[in-house]
Amino acid sequence: MNGVVLRVDALHKAFGGVQAVEDVAFAVSAGELLALIGPNGAGKSTCFNMLNGQLEPDGGLIEFEGRNIVGMSPRAIWRLGVGRTFQITATFASLSVRENVQMALYSHAGKLTQFLSRFGSELRPEADALLAQVGMLDQAERPCGVLAYGDLKRVELAMALANQPRLLLMDEPTAGMAPRERVALMELAARLARAQKIAVLFTEHDMDVVFSQADRIIVLDRGRLIAGGLPAEVRANRDVQAVYLGSGH
Amino acid sequence: MLTRNRLLAGVSALVAASFALPAAAQDTIKIGEMNSYKVFAAFLEPYKKGWEMAVEEVNAAGGVLGKKIEIVSRDDNGNPADAVRVAEELLSREKVAFLIGTFPSNVGLAVADFAKQRKTLFIAGEPLTDKIVWDNGNAYTFRLRTSTYMQTAMLIPDAARLKKKRWAIVYPNYEYGQSATAAFKKLLKEKQPDVEFVAEQAPPLGKIDAGAVAQALADAKPDAIFSSLFGPDLAKFVREGSQRGAFKGVEVFNLLGGEPEYLDPLKDEAPVGWYVTGYPWYGIDSPEHKKFRDAYQAKYKDYPRLGSIVGYSLAMSAVAAMKKAGSLDQEKLVAAMSGLSHSTPFGNVTYRPLDHQSTMGAYVGRIGLKDGKGIMTDWRFVDGKDALPSDEEVRKMRPAN
Amino acid sequence: MSYASFVIQLLNGLAAASSLFLVSAGLSLIFGVTRIVNFAHGSLYMLGLYGAYSLIEALGRTPLGFWSAVILAALAVGLVGVVIEVVVLRRIYRAPELFQLLATFAIVLVIKDVALAVWGSEDLVGPRAPGLAFPVEILGRRIPAYDLLLIVIGPVVLAAMWLLLARTRWGALVRAATQDREMVGALGVDQARLFTSVFFVGAVLAGLGGALQIPREPANLDLDLSVIADAFVVTVVGGLGSLGGAFLAAVLIGVAKAFCIGFGFSKLTLVVEFVIMGLVLVMRPYGLLGKPPATARFGEPAPPLQPPRRWPVVAWLVAFAVVPLLGDRYITVLMTDIACFALFAVSLHFIMGPAGMVSFGHAAYFGLGAYAGALLFKKAGLPMELALVLAPFVAGLFAVVYGWFCVRLSGVYLAMLTLAFAQISWSVVFQWDELTAGSNGLVGVWPSMWLSGKPAYYYMTLALCGLGIALLWRALFSPFGYVLRAGRDSPLRAEAIGIDLRAFQWAAFVLAGTLAGLAGAVFAFSKGSISPSSVSIAQSTDGLVMVLLGGVETLTGPVVGAAIFTWLRDTLARETEFWRAALGVVILLIVIVFPQGLVGGLKALYARWRPA
Incomplete structure (x- = not known):
């Protein structure tokens, strides 16, 4: 494993006196896939939203490549080299698949303020290369509004890779997909990340996906990290079993 | 399908109606009238009845300059911009001799300015604004109604x-x-x-x-x-x-x-x-008013309102102007309007040469x-x-x- | 103002708030469940007054007759609401967002002419409330007993509505649907029946609000539009879907107006509610008691936008260019209007379609552009050509200021903030006698000699408006335009790929405002005069109707909508006396036959009939 890309320390967030995230600390390295799991309400989304800039933490440190990004806007964080996908896919429904990816590429290249030139004439090969990577090139002309859900997830992945991120944040990447598709999508993401040395942090409900794809796993419960380590270690952890199975006492 | 065909037929009829140039009838003189009939309905319904009665009377008596008269009326929606468009339509498509009408001040002033631009006579019936004959007065605009x-x-x-x-x-x-x-x-x-x-x-x-x-x-x-x-x-x-x-x-x-x-x-x-x-x-018993009121009540089974007086008198002013000018030439009409005196249900009125305001009381x-x-x-x-x-x-x- | 008059003015304000609350509560309820911006709600209020008047005449001026008449009138208006929902609106729930607004606009036109035909044009002054026609002395001043009753009725209805919503199954469904419309469908509830019942209750409230005014207000034909604006303001200030908020807002606005009068600032009553709305929305983007909507957009996602094909555009341009050669001067005049409105509609479509920011106050820029042109020409003494060129930038400057606030909101709240700015502009134009000549407007705004012929001016209009439309269309297919469409589809994703969406939306606002200003300036010089009606709600509504009529999801829709609407109004007004009803019926037919707007519908037809 190479150097640390994302380092989180002593992260805190409370909503009206309720501690949603408390003293959370972890790190992700380049090319590593770290899964953040935990039952509903454990604080995963809160944690995620602080990382991507949508929520400001009450305290703690979030370092991306050695730089503190607490208080930065989602836009600024993206510009540093952080890509993300959403739990419920967020793509531009009225634009074609290729245009969606080109949008991200244009933004990365700072070409969006052009006012009179035709959109889509530039960065087409780059867009097609990204689409080829996720296996969506054959559907490049179709509007996103008509795509199947699994295909949308792949378009999102291509968009997330457009700014050549060193860190990829994936919130429930396989939510809403058929079981067989889930593993396939995560395999794809893992393969691309490892090849490009991207650090990946993802949350996931599907334990098959988590245990087959993650390099390491951390477990969140009621705002606190209760376990962390290699998949086999986590699987064997009694606290984790208690949280997930509701038994063990 | 039947309804769709009918719809189509209706639409084509409308299209045809809007593009067809009305045949210029030789035996009538058209006068263009515009007003905010829907916006100020309470005043303008009796007003319309007033000028309709006047047209009937004039035509029954043989018309003007040997021709029958016709008032071509349009709704200006109470909006000066619409009024100017409608005025243009009356002049260029209906080929009316000149313009009368309008109710609110802003419409009256806009049409007055248009009349000046087009060098066309405009007799404002109802607008009360002092400006139409004073501050914004112009050579082509006259006003009947007793002003504010x-x-x-x-x-x-x-x-x-x-x-x-x-x-x-x-x-x-x-x-x-x-x-x-x-x-x-x-x-x-x-x-x-x-x-x-x-x-x-x-x-x-x-x-x-x-x-x-x-x-x-x-x-x-x-x-x-x-x-x-x-x-x-x-x-x-x-x-x-x-x-x-x-x-x-x-x-x-x-x-x-x-x-x-x-x-x-x-x-x-x-x-x-x-x-x-x-x-x-109910109380004015001058002969000219009695005659007007009796005719109005006989025709409409309703008593006259002030709007009826304005509509009736306005049409009569238009007729008197044409009679005096003896022609439909704009300059002659304007010259005739200046100092024109004629009878109305409120007695004689005179359009003052000084400011084109009538002396209607x-x-x-x-x-x-x-x-x-x-x-x-x-x-x-x-x-x-x-x-x-x-x-x-x-x-x-x-x-x- | 003494203590006594202070108290009395407070009571006056509370009495005025009562009916306002009833109307707004109905509007809020209907919007909450069906997401329909019911433009015809003021017409239902007006029918309540007329209905109560006739029923009192029939039942007798006794307390029993009066109160039965009020209740029967409210119920009858409720039935009218049911008819509107079942006959018209039910057919178009799946249409693009806001399309239903077009249908309710048409219903306003129809109801107005029906009321004129049934009740005549004369104002109908109803009786004072039998048994309550006496004044009550408070602090040495007299206030009608009926006003005190009204003050009580407002909270009573609020409490009744609250019980209905909190304690019945119907209420639970309404609350659920207000929060999440999809969920009600998922619960297996008969959506059609729920909507119909909500329309009934909403219409009853509007009818009741109207009927209760009979002792205070003559039934007349201007009530519909004067009430609807107030009701929208109250609903939005209170927070959409919040009855308590509507009550609070009605009281706030009613009392503010009474105090304006009491303190001797009666001229402010023209605009005070819009100032309040602007302030509230800037500080609380979802109104006093409103909550952020669950999802910003309803219905199907927008389809892709196609760039116009070249040959039809060229064909149209040629067709436009030969018009003056037909020799009918009036067609040239009408086409000049159409060209101005086409640019106005395209500029509105630019922000409300692809950029997803609906404006209820786009006339602000049209009118301010027109006034800027007229003032630069008349007061600053600039040559007409220069005034015409500079005017759009003045409108653009206003868009810079107004837009900065507006792009911070979304959905109906954004739309209502644009309306607030438009109304504030209107009231300034309407009252600043020294500069704008107040209600009279400015006259003598004629073009230079070389443009004074109708064909010459028409060609200039065609060139300027054509260039304006081309610029906007071109921008829509540039990276800038794609950002706007992307931001409408998913603001979340736009932000996540590093786009500063608000900045782009602000720029879009300014661009659209500038070109609307150009349309207005060209329009002003074609008419020779300009009046406050060019900044009015009616002008804004016309723009919305044009865009929706043509089809908000197509590019050429707004142009076709502008042409059809202008032409229809001109033709119908000439051919029939009841032209408003005729116009309303034609729009309703179009709405029902082409729920995607004219161009959208024709495209669908073409796609179906085209040989495969």
């Missing part, structure tokens, strides 16, 4: 005679109300220098909060009130004010308050004792009750020529033609 200034001036003798010191004023917040108020203050101050204006309320037209306004006026403890409200605003003001005792021991003057259009809806709540300008159609009186309906009592007719400022003053206001 004139009607206000007609109330001044009574107002001054009462020697009331503290006056409160309420008016609809637009041109008509503003100029009525300005004229009233100026004229009363001239007659009675020690007068004090203690409160002024300018509610938006058609949206008066009558209770609050009546209360605010009463709080100023005025001896008298001058109002230029009309329509629903007036009805609300009368009801709220009398329920709250705002008119107790206070003399009230209300411009236009005696016009049947605005007085009749009040029924038995008509505010007795108010000084108003208006139209006591108005009735001034007080409101009374009879059989549960508001009427005008103690009324007298004031000739328009006696309610106008001096020629000197008019010349100062009116730009050189």
